[in-house]
Amino acid sequence: MSVAWEVVIGLEIHAQLATKSKIFSGSPTAYGADPNTQANLVDLGYPGVLPVLNKEVVRMATLFGLAVSATVARRSVFARKNYFYPDLPKGYQISQLELPIVEHGEMHIIGVDGMEKRIGITRAHLEEDAGKSIHEGLDASSGIDLNRAGTPLLEIVSEPDLRSAKDAVTYMKKIHTIVHYLGISDGNMQEGSFRCDANVSVRPMGQKELGTRAELKNLNSFRYIEKAINIEVERQIDLIEDGGTVVQETRLYDSDKDETRSMRSKEEANDYRYFPDPDLLPVEISNEYIEAIRATMPELPDAKQARFIDEYELKSDDAAILTASRMLADFYEGVVKATDATAQVAANWVIGDLGGALNRDGLGISDSKISSDELAGLVDRIHDDTISGKIAKQVFEAMWDGEGSADDVIESKGLKQITDSGAIELVVDKVIADNLGQVAEYKAGKDKLIGFFVGKVMQETKGQANPGQVNQMLRDKLK
Amino acid sequence: MSLDKEQVQHIAMLARLNLSDEEYAESVEKLSKIVDFVDQLSAVDTTDVVPMAHPVDAAQRLRPDDVTATNDRDHYQQNAPEVVDGLYLVPKVLE
Structure with missing residues (x-):
């Protein structure tokens, strides 16, 4: 039992490409349409039809290849992958085998140990998706919806370079961010636009040869990927330590039971008899x-993050959060450009108050109820001392609830900071007169009580006095 | 015979063909002849020959990413043995 095990993981990520029409036909690809209303003769595999490749998928695959420092093939070939399944009407899937469009790429991630790691990308190839089988509500039958058949996919295959479930998730998140930045996939995991299979094996630490792997199919959330890999690793180690051997097979993760179970023996199902598709010419x-x-x-996420740190002098954690999505980064830069406050103050507002409000209401940045210009308008009023940071939070909530711009809210609610020193002095004098006991203690050396007096003044002025000014005035008067 | 019964059984299984014993005997013989015929090509030295992906020496034409198809489900589904709510019905598929 003293053997230390090393986990080896390779991921096959399927990213649905965000085209309007299918990879080989002019059918629409919109999600959620009535069954089979987006499947034409090509998608249905009728005899005598010819697939014609969508120009846009070539552009998207090329862009991805360049983004991961890969070789984009000057010549790539489509092949038929033959198998029978009801949601695959042709009896084969058009994919790429020997000459994929993208090869030899790489990606750098920060591993769970904090070290940078290079993850090789073996290849990324173009293929068509299959249809969907529906079992619910049907007794002795399954229903087939072929709307998804022929939807373009980019399958991104990594080298077995990942060493933990956490690193696998980090890698997958990074690919997710990149396809989103490139605008080539919406990455919607609930709708299945971004999913992955994980090849998982274990070997004694130090051993060179890879252990026998199991393939975990159709993992469609970051949380499940981590859980499924961990549970599979545990299963394999227990199996080997009990004297058993791992069988190469396809396994399915059951999130309800938190276990993986065998789907079918891969050896038999794996005889796909690939051959070049005679219906399609090589892509040049x-x-x-x-x-x-x-x-x-x-600009890609890593470069943008580095630029944010350099140009805006942001903390690296903040830069990472702000560049996690291209739209959030654009929003942030919109605030920075429009405000006179520092870039870090803008970052605090975007990450803190805006991020919190979006989270609370379950919204994405594109659904923000406050525009970047409006947020800049608020940050500016703090910057020019019209309101305090504390009042600003109140103004923010009102803006979020649709009560107008920062200036509108400040005006209508009368939240403008009192800068007239005469007015503040009246309140300060009142607070001193009302709290003579504390005044005596303060004068006897209990300096901390200054906070008490500032608090009282702020309370009297409903937070509209400038705390710094109040503090100074109190100190002068209590000398 | 370049193929044995076991190999032909495997091929039949992949093609979802249910063959009788006589058909197997016949298939082993006929398929072996085809394989032997094609196998003559192995005599040619192809060391420096790039595998051919397509007999036509041309590149794939690409089409613009436009939706050109319209929904014609009812028409297509006239060919289907059974449909319910727009779904094609097949014998239950279990995983």
Whole structure:
């Protein structure tokens, strides 16, 4: 029992490409349509039809390849992967085998141990999705919906370079962020637009040869991926330590029971008899095309994060949060450009109050009830001492509830900070007169009581006095 | 015979064919002849030959990403043995 085990994981991520039409036909790809209303003769596999490749999927795959420093193949070939399943009307899936469109890429992640790790990307190939089988509400039958058949997928295959479930999740999140930044996939995991299979094996620490792997199918949430891998690793180690051997097979994760179970023996099912699809010619890509696509490459998350730290002098944690999505980063930069306050103050508001409100209401940044310009308007009023930070939170909530701009709310609620020193002095004098006991204690050396007096003044002024000014005035008067 | 019965059984299983013993005997013989015929190609030295992906020497034409198909479900489903609520029905698939 003293053997230390090393976990080895490789991921196959399926990202649905955000095209309007299918990979080989002119059917729409919108999610949630009535069954089979988005499946035409090509998708249904009728005899005599010809697939014609969608130009946009080539562009998207090329862009992805360049983003992960991969080789984009000047010539790639589609192949037929043959198997029988009711949701695959043709009896084969059009995929790529020997000559995929993207090969030899890489990605760097910060591992669970805090060290940077290189994760190799073996390949990324184009293929069509299959349909869906529906079992609920049908007794002796299954229902087949072929709306998804022919939806373009980019399958991104990693090297077995991952060493823990946490690292696998980190890697997958990073791929998720990148496809989103590139605008090539909506990455919606609930709708199945972004899912993965995990190849998991264990070996005694130090051993070179890989152990026999099991493939965990269709993991469609970051939480399940971590749980499924951990439970599978535990199963394999227990099995080996009890004298058994791991069988190469496909397993399904059952989230209710938190266990993995065998789906079918992969050896038999794996005889796919690939061959080049005679209906499709090789895809040829020129150097000029690749350079033209490269010129459209947006700033990627790592570069953006580094720039935020450098240009805006943000803490690296804040920069990481703000660059986790391209839209959030754009929103933040919108605030920074529009405000006179520092970039860090803008970051605090975007991450803290805005992030909190979005979270609370279950909204994404694109649904924010306050625009970047409006938030900048609020931050500016703190910056120019019109309101205190504390009052600003109250103004923010009112803005969130649709009560207008920062200036509108400050005006209508009368929240403007009192800067007239005469007015503040009246209140300060009143507070001193009302609390003579505390005044005596303060004068006897209990300095901490200054907070008590400031609090009283702020209370009297409903938070509208400038705390710094109040503090100074109190100290002068209580000398 | 370049193929044995076991191999032909495997091929039949993959093709979902249910063959009788006589059909197996016949298939082993006929398929072996085809394999032997094609196998003559092995005599050619192909060391420096790039595998051919397609007999036509041309590149794939690409189509613009436009939705050109309209919903014609009712028409297509006239060919289906059974449909319910727009779904094609098949014998129960269990995983």
